[in-house]
Amino acid sequence: MQEADFDFYSSQNQPPVLEDYNAFVSNRILKDAAHAYGADWIHPQAVKFGAAMGSSAMQQAGFLANKYTPVLKTHDRFGNRLDLVEFHPAYHEMMDVSISAGVHAIAWTTDKYGGYLAHSVLSYLKQQIDEGTSCPLTMTFAAVPSLRINPEIADTWLPLVLSDKYDPRPIPWYDKNGLTFGMAMTEPQGGSDVRTNTTIAAPAGGGIYYLTGRKWFCSAPMSDAFLVLAQTSGGLSCFLVPRFTPDGIKNKLYFQRLKDKLGNRSNASGEVEFHGAWAQLVGEEGRGVANIMEMVRHTRLDCAVGSAATLQRALAEAVHHCSYRQAFGETLINQPLMRNVLADLALESIGATVLAMPCRTSSPPTLFV
Numbered sequence: 001m002q003e004a005d006f007d008f009y010s011s012q013n014q015p016p017v018l019e020d021y022n023a024f025v026s027n028r029i030l031k032d033a034a035h036a037y038g039a040d041w042i043h044p045q046a047v048k049f050g051a052a053m054g055s056s057a058m059q060q061a062g063f064l065a066n067k068y069t070p071v072l073k074t075h076d077r078f079g080n081r082l083d084l085v086e087f088h089p090a091y092h093e094m095m096d097v098s099i100s101a102g103v104h105a106i107a108w109t110t111d112k113y114g115g116y117l118a119h120s121v122l123s124y125l126k127q128q129i130d131e132g133t134s135c136p137l138t139m140t141f142a143a144v145p146s147l148r149i150n151p152e153i154a155d156t157w158l159p160l161v162l163s164d165k166y167d168p169r170p171i172p173w174y175d176k177n178g179l180t181f182g183m184a185m186t187e188p189q190g191g192s193d194v195r196t197n198t199t200i201a202a203p204a205g206g207g208i209y210y211l212t213g214r215k216w217f218c219s220a221p222m223s224d225a226f227l228v229l230a231q232t233s234g235g236l237s238c239f240l241v242p243r244f245t246p247d248g249i250k251n252k253l254y255f256q257r258l259k260d261k262l263g264n265r266s267n268a269s270g271e272v273e274f275h276g277a278w279a280q281l282v283g284e285e286g287r288g289v290a291n292i293m294e295m296v297r298h299t300r301l302d303c304a305v306g307s308a309a310t311l312q313r314a315l316a317e318a319v320h321h322c323s324y325r326q327a328f329g330e331t332l333i334n335q336p337l338m339r340n341v342l343a344d345l346a347l348e349s350i351g352a353t354v355l356a357m358p359c360r361t362s363s364p365p366t367l368f369v
């Protein structure tokens with residue numbers, strides 16, 4: 001072959017990019033799960049959302065948000081505290097599409113049977129393009145049962161939490177069109193053992209406290225408000241800590257740094273300090289773990305859905321690749337040993353999907369029938 005004949009600019013025997021497919025329509029197990037657990041009504045919405053999630057635009061957004069990761073801006077040019085997180089526009093695009101579709105809200109806003117499953121179906125589709133944005137979505141979704149513990153908080157906050165508007169502006173929550181929530185329990189000295197928390201809450205009357213302490217983990221630090229554990233004279237208690245106080249002043253919570261994580265990179269996870277931060281008690285003093293667990297367990301059920309979704313995306317990529325790639329004179333998908341590998345992957349994916357799809361609408365959701 002002459003150099004002039006050599007093709008440097010295109011690759012042979014490589015698959016086309018897997019994009020512009022419908023992530024719901026192409027997934028029989030997911031459709032069957034929606035049917036089996038009584039949430040057929042989600043189909044039209046899931047078809048629309050599945051097309052959006054399989055589109056090349058959203059696939060690209062997932063890549064970009066993970067390549068250009070969040071940056072913490074602690075101060076402005078003149079030394080004033082900001083405590084903001086800057087994201088690539090692709091991150092905001094994914095949040096906007098997901099909140100408009102009701103990923104965070106549908107479980108709580110529908111009056112139909114199967115709301116929790118409908119949420120899981122939409123989350124499963126969403127997680128296949130990016131896990132990171134799924135953190136603030138699931139935190140916001142999962143905060144609802146904890147916020148409902150306190151009727152005054154529920155009346156004030158839930159209409160904006162359940163809104164279908166994504167509003168990332170860092171302004172007082174009551175001036176916004178939609179809100180997101182984060183969560184801060186873990187401290188350096190205790191990890192899972194939150195009984196060792198040292199963050200303290202000083203009562204100021206009327207259910208209002210001022211928090212002082214440090215958290216080792218605060219998910220979604222750009223959120224409008226956080227559920228936080230702190231010690232009171234009655235024991236460990238759960239507090240709502242907004243980014244702005246009810247007077248519209250920046251609350252005294254200060255983000256120190258973002259975690260440098262192996263995965264989940266499009267998502268910001270931060271360390272935060274409270275220097276007398278304004279906080280509202282959610283339930284009773286001493287019931288902090290029980291109160292925040294209402295939120296935690298819902299995030300963890302979403303983790304099961306997210307893991308199943310990641311498996312499904314990997315399976316789809318593997319089957320797609322093997323449907324085009326040839327080796328030893330045959331398309332890989334027709335090679336017996338490769339078929340065994342793909343069948344194993346498919347079984348894992350199907351099993352995870354069926355196990356992750358909860359089957360009840362009412363709280364508490366269960367994973368098994």
Ligand SMILES: Cc1cc2nc3c(=O)[nH]c(=O)nc-3n(C[C@H](O)[C@H](O)[C@H](O)COP(=O)(O)OP(=O)(O)OC[C@H]3O[C@@H](n4cnc5c(N)ncnc54)[C@H](O)[C@@H]3O)c2cc1C
Pocket residue numbers: 182183184185186190191192193217218219220261264269
């Ligand atoms: C990406 C990410 C996001 C996070 N987001 C948040 C958040 O939003 N808010 C928040 O508060 N925290 C968050 N966390 C922190 C998370 O809750 C803690 O990492 C978790 O509680 C474990 O604490 P630890 O890492 O300090 O481990 P440790 O508690 O020190 O545990 C170390 C090991 O011991 C095991 N272990 C612990 N207790 C027991 C026991 N009783 N019996 C047997 N084994 C045990 C654990 O499984 C682990 O393997 C996040 C963590 C990560 C990685």
